[in-house]
Amino acid sequence: MKTKKIKILIAKPGLDGHDKGAKIVALALRDAGMEVIYSGLHQTLEQIIETAIKESVNVIGLSIMSGAHLPISEKLISMMKKQKLNNVYLTVGGVIPNQDIPKLKEMGVAKVFPGGTSFDDIVKGINEIV
Amino acid sequence: MGVAKYIKNKKNGIQDVTYQSGIKVKPVYGPDDLEKAGFQYKKDLGDPGEYPFTRSLHPQSYRSRAWTTRQYTGFGTPEETNERFKLMIANGQNGLNVAFDLPTQMGYDSDHALAQGEVGRVGMAVDSLKDFETAFAGIPLDKIGSGLTINAVATIMMAMYQAVAEKFGYSKDQISTTPQNDILKEMIGRGAWIFPVEHGVRLVGDSIEYAVKELPKSNPVSICGYHIRESGATPAQEIAYAFEIAKAYIDNVVKRGIQPEEFVGRFSFNFNVYGNLWEQIAKFRAARKLWAKMLKNEYKVTEKKKLFLRGLFGGGGSGLTKEQPENNIMRSAYYALGAALSGAQTTALCSFDEAYTIPTPRSALLSLRTLEILMDEVGLRDTVDPLAGSYFIETLTLEMEEKILEEMNKVQQMGGMVKCISKGIIQRKVSNQAYEFEKGLQSGEYKKVGLNLPDNKNSEKTNVELHGYNEEWAEKSKSNLKQLKKTRNNKQVTQTLNDLEKAAKTNKNVMPYLVKCCHSYATVGEMTQVFRQIFGEWNEPDFY
Numbered sequence A: 001m002k003t004k005k006i007k008i009l010i011a012k013p014g015l016d017g018h019d020k021g022a023k024i025v026a027l028a029l030r031d032a033g034m035e036v037i038y039s040g041l042h043q044t045l046e047q048i049i050e051t052a053i054k055e056s057v058n059v060i061g062l063s064i065m066s067g068a069h070l071p072i073s074e075k076l077i078s079m080m081k082k083q084k085l086n087n088v089y090l091t092v093g094g095v096i097p098n099q100d101i102p103k104l105k106e107m108g109v110a111k112v113f114p115g116g117t118s119f120d121d122i123v124k125g126i127n128e129i130v
Numbered sequence B: 001m002g003v004a005k006y007i008k009n010k011k012n013g014i015q016d017v018t019y020q021s022g023i024k025v026k027p028v029y030g031p032d033d034l035e036k037a038g039f040q041y042k043k044d045l046g047d048p049g050e051y052p053f054t055r056s057l058h059p060q061s062y063r064s065r066a067w068t069t070r071q072y073t074g075f076g077t078p079e080e081t082n083e084r085f086k087l088m089i090a091n092g093q094n095g096l097n098v099a100f101d102l103p104t105q106m107g108y109d110s111d112h113a114l115a116q117g118e119v120g121r122v123g124m125a126v127d128s129l130k131d132f133e134t135a136f137a138g139i140p141l142d143k144i145g146s147g148l149t150i151n152a153v154a155t156i157m158m159a160m161y162q163a164v165a166e167k168f169g170y171s172k173d174q175i176s177t178t179p180q181n182d183i184l185k186e187m188i189g190r191g192a193w194i195f196p197v198e199h200g201v202r203l204v205g206d207s208i209e210y211a212v213k214e215l216p217k218s219n220p221v222s223i224c225g226y227h228i229r230e231s232g233a234t235p236a237q238e239i240a241y242a243f244e245i246a247k248a249y250i251d252n253v254v255k256r257g258i259q260p261e262e263f264v265g266r267f268s269f270n271f272n273v274y275g276n277l278w279e280q281i282a283k284f285r286a287a288r289k290l291w292a293k294m295l296k297n298e299y300k301v302t303e304k305k306k307l308f309l310r311g312l313f314g315g316g317g318s319g320l321t322k323e324q325p326e327n328n329i330m331r332s333a334y335y336a337l338g339a340a341l342s343g344a345q346t347t348a349l350c351s352f353d354e355a356y357t358i359p360t361p362r363s364a365l366l367s368l369r370t371l372e373i374l375m376d377e378v379g380l381r382d383t384v385d386p387l388a389g390s391y392f393i394e395t396l397t398l399e400m401e402e403k404i405l406e407e408m409n410k411v412q413q414m415g416g417m418v419k420c421i422s423k424g425i426i427q428r429k430v431s432n433q434a435y436e437f438e439k440g441l442q443s444g445e446y447k448k449v450g451l452n453l454p455d456n457k458n459s460e461k462t463n464v465e466l467h468g469y470n471e472e473w474a475e476k477s478k479s480n481l482k483q484l485k486k487t488r489n490n491k492q493v494t495q496t497l498n499d500l501e502k503a504a505k506t507n508k509n510v511m512p513y514l515v516k517c518c519h520s521y522a523t524v525g526e527m528t529q530v531f532r533q534i535f536g537e538w539n540e541p542d543f544y
Helices: A020-031 A045-054 A069-082 A098-107 A119-129 B031-036 B041-045 B078-090 B129-135 B154-167 B183-188 B197-214 B225-230 B235-254 B260-266 B277-297 B327-341 B361-376 B391-413 B417-423 B425-443 B471-487 B490-505 B511-519 B524-535
Strands: A007-011 A035-038 A059-064 A089-094 A111-114 B005-008 B015-018 B095-099 B145-149 B177-179 B221-224 B267-272 B311-314
Touching: A007 A020, A007 A045, A020 A035, A020 A059, A020 A089, A020 A119, A020 B425, A045 A059, A045 A069, A059 A069, A059 A119, A069 A089, A069 A098, A089 A119, A098 A111, A111 A119, A119 B425, B031 B391, B041 B391, B078 B095, B078 B129, B078 B361, B129 B154, B129 B471, B145 B154, B154 B177, B154 B197, B154 B511, B154 B524, B177 B221, B183 B197, B183 B225, B183 B235, B183 B417, B183 B425, B197 B221, B197 B235, B197 B260, B197 B417, B197 B511, B197 B524, B221 B225, B221 B235, B225 B235, B225 B267, B235 B260, B235 B267, B235 B277, B235 B391, B235 B417, B260 B267, B267 B277, B277 B327, B277 B391, B311 B327, B327 B361, B417 B425, B490 B511, B490 B524, B511 B524
Parallel strands: A007 A035, A007 A059, A059 A089, A089 A111, B095 B145, B145 B177, B221 B267, B267 B311
Antiparallel strands: B005 B015
16 A cells, blocks of 8 residues: 555646536545645646646646647657656546547556546556556 | 436335435326415416516417527638538528637637647637638628627627628628627636636626627627536526626626616527436526516516527537447437427537537537427427426426525625635535536436446447547648738737727727727737736636
């Protein structure tokens, strides 16, 4: 068993404002014993990286509904590499078509949680990677 | 949210049924129930077309005119959107419902850093009047009305709609547009807000005032219980919060010295249809009645037509599942049935593939056909308010009315909607409800076909045809924008933007200034930037 609480930043990148998914996942992870920070809406990737560093999170969980998950994830991963955030894992959730999951994994996304993934599976998935 | 709880009662083996809004449903209803509730035909229903309009706004309802159908449409460049508009009109749709991409909704031009990857993705990209000229080419703007799904920058799009109509030779009193323009609901759900609450409400007020004086056929605001429900509100809260939001806008305009009688008739609403069929029907009937009563008693509105709760009852996105997406076709048909049995004036359905993608032309047409089948084949037009007098429906409608009033009172006790939203009270409440509901769905407490019924598992995965995203859209928008900035009269642009700034700072109505900006081909980003500098941006309250 881990002794330290997992710290996760649930972040809403970009202009999309559909935040119900992000918020309910944040509540579920909190109830599962994790320390959860919610970024709020309309975050630039720079702001997300900044918060992740400031809060020393283990995981960044992006919530994306607009269909822009591929370009956003790619850019964030390259920014994470630049900042040497080697111990921070990236997960992506939201409206993610099945065919994009391998593409995201190839980029370096640790876990993908498409809409409909159960809270249990999300908690399990995050525990697996950290 | 949206399904009822069915729990087997251990004592008698009968299922207990509780609706989302907290109403318990009896196994059998009879005349005693109506008597106990004090039901009176004239007071509680009235004839169709008569106050309080529980039965219908019009005496003949669908017998004289079917509902208006407005599928939500728009993507890519204005050229693509124009083609899809024409396809929907050619297939019998009689109003447009325009989707804008996120950069446009948030007031950024296509070349802005924050727009990258989003141009044309979830709606049409609009930078300037040039784009509206393309999108609305060949559409008879004096005959086809347009809903514009835009909020934070609704004033700008309304001005642009007037500008494009004038450019095409229509006068502003011929055109009919309904911008969504409900910024307070954006702050509860959907999230396309920019400015702080009070400035957001002021802009809504400006557009209403302007429409009263200058745009006789336009409806400046469409209040959306829809998105509030999608965010986790119950059906009763959906109506209650929408009405409290409406009151916030009414109060802003009244402060300008305009009487409610002069403008409330222009309000329209957008409500959701998914969930338990009976609860939705009772909700709409109760809502029509309450709105009319509220305007008459609290706001002293007298003219009959101005007491109408007009609007679009449709959508139902949260009721649809990603699992077994074809089930959504049937699901939507039943949601539409509820809307029809409620006497919806205007409707639209979410398409079955929306959990995956922007609807393809095929799925958008399926939605339209579903609506036509109800109107033209199965007999929903035969008689007005066919459920009237049902012991169950009338009791439920009265109970729903009470629940809505209860929720409205709670908001009032906390200081009204503007205060509740500024403090994040409503946002926290609906998020927590959404969380509880999702837990219930995952545990199987709420039944959902294709998702959590025992014999639904291990079903085949369906591959949905995806609506593509074309990187060229962004490039095209950007190059058009570059070209525009070279060829337009930049001196005139600067002048109109300066005038806009003065008006915004001095609390003048910004609408006429925006129309001039649009005519000078100032961009959406430039106009929004003027507002951003003066108003600042909203700081979302914490949601925990």
